[in-house]
Amino acid sequence: MEGDTRMTDPEFCADCGARIPDDGKSRRYCPGCLLRAGLDENHSDPHETAVLHTTGPSPSPEELAASFPSLEILDHIGLGGMGWVYKAHQKDLQRTVALKILPAELTQQESFRERFRREAQALAKLSHPHVVSLFESGETEDRAYFLMEYVDGKNLREIQRESALTPADVVATLTQICDALDYAHSHGVVHRDIKPENVLVDRQGSVKIADFGLARLLGTPGNPWMTGSHQVLGTPHYMAPEQWERPRAVDHRADIYGVGVMLYELLTGELPLGRFEPPSKRAPVDQRMDALVLRCLEKEPERRFQTARDLKTALEALASSGLRGTPLPGPAPSPPMASPRPSRGGTWLLAAHWVFAMVGLLVAMLAGLVPVFLWVLLVLGVILPATGVIRSLGTPRAWSYFTLLLTWMLMATLGLALVPSLATDLAECLSGPETSHGHARISFRPHEVRETGMILFTMTGVAWLGALLLRKIGQRWQRRLSRR
Amino acid sequence: MTTPASGTPERRFRPTRWSLVARAGSSNGEARRQALAELCQAYWYPLYAFVRRRAHDESSAADLTQEFFARLLEGDRLADADPARGRFRSFLLVSLRSFLANQSERQGAKKRGGDRTTFSMDFDQAATRFAQEPRDDETPDRALNRQWALELVDRSVARLRGEYAGRGRLATFQRLEGFLSGDGSDRYRRAATDLGSSESAVKVTVHRMRVRLQEILREEVLQTVEHPSSIEEEMRDLFAALVPPHRKKL
The missing domain is CATH 3.30.200.20 (Phosphorylase Kinase; domain 1)
Structure with missing residues (x-):
């Protein structure tokens, strides 16, 4: 292990060929290359706000x-x-x-x-x-x-580097952030660049959100420069997927996502990249934290906490139910950078998830197809004989048509509204890891598809029952009318 | 206020050590002295080596270095070097040259220094290190800059190591330290196996280590210049000092 990490030739740098200075200190790096890297890249930094690089020196x-x-x-x-x-x-x-x-x-x-x-x-x-x-x-x-x-203190990034934050510290800090965000959102301001560098903590431990440089004021006329279709604003790792994909559609829930990334990072020391694991698998964190963090990190804004207040309430509930004190109860930390390998039980659970997901998907697809057939029937059965409807206006037969029409429309609307989200899930499920903009993120999770399937199944059932009921009522009215 | 301690070289919420020293009157004497002592602690070895190269033997070089820093910390103006302009490195070099030039005049004068320096210098270790330096025809000035650059890089890497150790990831750091410079693409897989991790996770970690190291380097450089706008220039100078003249390419 030791030998492999050295430069290929201990005396010369494999990259630039320069001699590694040997003055008794055994260096495993080339000082010249390290200095040059800073000059070459002109200090590229993933945390750097992607919006603008001011050139030239700042005035003294x-x-x-x-x-x-x-x-x-x-x-x-x-x-x-x-x-x-x-x-x-x-x-x-x-x-x-x-x-x-x-x-x-x-x-x-x-x-x-x-x-x-x-x-x-x-x-x-x-x-x-x-x-x-x-x-x-x-x-x-x-x-x-x-x-x-002026905030006399440090930003959260510096604090994180200098001292280990306990989960209780993290929750206390983020609760304050949620409080501020909830306030900002209620005033129509979305921050859009929530990250540790933008959270200042003063000497008393009070948190202040800074740098509204990317903030968007909701309800103000959009400036083409600000939200141009090619304009992506934010700091890559903390940006919600919709900030990449639909910059115009960004609302306050993008900030919830940013808070989620920050939570994950502060708890585990890592960014939630690629096929990331729940926080409790990466660090000694209360397992109840997982659901909360993952919900913030949902790809679809609709599935996240809908307001910063909700998130704050959830954080407070966790904190009050015994999150204080460290280390927290939870699984032992996995070795650094261990790749996710589900346990035996985990494999079965995963398999079960998949089976459910597939069954759910199938049912949902069938349910989704029904309205399409119904639209066809609607056209063939109602619109075409419309003349018949008109002729029969005021007759009992019209009531029958009317209830049938209502049922079909209800079903069709329901189905059509749900089919697109189902299709998205299916596409993601089939295409695997999504790597838009080098921003690998898997948004497909078996339990989500299963849930979608279940919801669709239930709703279809309810709709059918509703339709039957409507028809029954319609028939009763029909009879009553015909008796008159 | 805004952002990035990490994103930019500028230190947040506090002046650089050198600006504290250079801007007389903007802070109290003790803070200045403290900042200067911290800077000297970080970079005293290149000055010692400079003195040694001026054909002084081990013990008198140690005495002279000690004396030089003692005077500096006491606030002696050792030269017409104006600390309000320029960088810590050039200020020290000008001061040291002037100190050595005038040193013969003061030869009889009372020895100063000793316990009055507020930082420690291990001259035995320095002598061992100096003995391992290549004997070449480098000028003392150039040698000073080269060693300064080495101190800077070593110090920054040590800080990065400290950060990883602080997070309980020292083993990861040690395994991946060799990837900080150079392209180790063909060796990532083995490192991944050693760490029980995936190749892509190793790459991500190495990338983060590199990025963070650059931030630290710039923060360290910033401490020795008065204004963030000088960082680039100082790094360029130091890089030039590390690369032998015939290999310079930038």
């Missing part, structure tokens, strides 16, 4: 001083989705603030100015203890800017 605090006479600009502290952030002191109010500025070259472009304004607008709508507050926004002669609350 001294350069900005002239534009902001009321501020003492202390330090450049970061780069957000939409601009540079500085720590500054507001002289007249004697408070520390965060100044966000849009680079001058981007300020000249209306589309960027508009986006920047939107972030300010999104923030301005929100006044919540867990959302950074906006103080003011405006434009200097060459730059758009806004002032906001």
Whole structure:
């Protein structure tokens, strides 16, 4: 094991051919290549917000001083989705603030100015203890800017790196996030870029959501630049599938997905990529957590928690029923990076799932086909003899036609509404891992198909019963009418 | 505020160590001293090697290094180097050169240093390491930059190791450390078998290790420059120092 990990030749780098410096430290890497990698890639980072890479160096605090006479600009502290952030002191109010500025070259472009304004607008709508507050926004002669609350603390990513978060910590933090998101959503603001870097935790442990650089204000006229069909906004790993596939259709449930990714990552230290396992299989996490996390990560927004409040309630319920304290009861952690291998019992369970899934699918498909036949019957049996209907208006026969028509329409609508979702499931089931945009994610899960099948089966049954009942009532009316 | 401690080199919520040192008046003396001591702790060996290369023997090189850092930490202006401009590395080099040039004048003066430096320097280990350095015609300046680059990379890899160890994944790190540089595609499968994992999972882990290492490298470089805009330049210089002149390609 040891020998294999060394460079092929201990003295020379297999990649660049340079001699590995030997000064008594046994290096298993080539320092030159590592430094060059940073220069070559110009610092590519999967966490980096995919929206824009501001080019050029950020202006130094001294350069900005002239534009902001009321501020003492202390330090450049970061780069957000939409601009540079500085720590500054507001002289007249004697408070520390965060100044966000849009680079001058981007300020000249209306589309960027508009986006920047939107972030300010999104923030301005929100006044919540867990959302950074906006103080003011405006434009200097060459730059758009806004002032906001300065959070003296760290972001969740830094905290995660520096200390092991217990599941109870994670739940406590995410509960606060859900609270803030629920508030933002109720004000028509979707964050769209929920990830650990955008969650700040101050020294008192209070959570603040920052960087609404991608936020979307629901109900405002869409700007073609902002939601253009080729425009994908967000940070790849935290983006809900619909953010890739249907950027225009994104609603607040995309944030629920982001929270799910964060939950999974904070609990297990890994991102839910590919055929990922439930959290409790990857880390000592309460098994009850699995369902909650997986529900956030559902591909279809309809199957996720529908509001941040629901998610918050679920988290709180878990926390209050004894999640506190660590380590949590749960299966022992699997060895690092062990591939998923179901146990013997697991295999049987999986097989049973599949059988059920297939039976369910078959039944559902048959049920789904019935309405199609009914439409055909409708055309042949009702529309064509319509003249007969018209002629028989006011006669008992019309009631018979009427109930029949109602039944058919009900059935057909039901079936047609359900068939597409069934078809999607089937397609996914057959095509296997979906790898759109290099974003491998399996959305097919046997239990889902089985459930869909069951629901369809039940609904079809109910519809048939309803139809029979309607027909019975119709016949009774018919008799009553004919008696008159 | 925004984001990415990980995404960008900029440290969130705090100035770089060097900007703390360089910007006199922006912070109290103790914080400055502390920041300077931390920086010196990280990069003292290249300076020691520089002194050794200037034809000093082991013990006087150790004394001179000690003395140099003691003066620096006490706030002596050792040269006209202006800390408010430029990078920590060039500041140290200018200061050290000036210190060595004036050293003969002060020869009779009272020895300083000793316990007044707030960081530890293991000169025995340094001497062993220096003895293993290749004897070549490298100039002391160039050697300093090269060793500086090595310190930076070693330090960053050590930090990454620490992060994995902290998460109980030291074994994974050790097995995959060799993949940090170079293309190990043909060896991924064996590593996967060793770790009881899949090849793709190994690739993902290696990718994450590489990305994180780049972040750490940049964070470390950032600590020695005043402004994030200088990171690129400093890395370029250090890379140039690592590559022998005839092999430079960038």
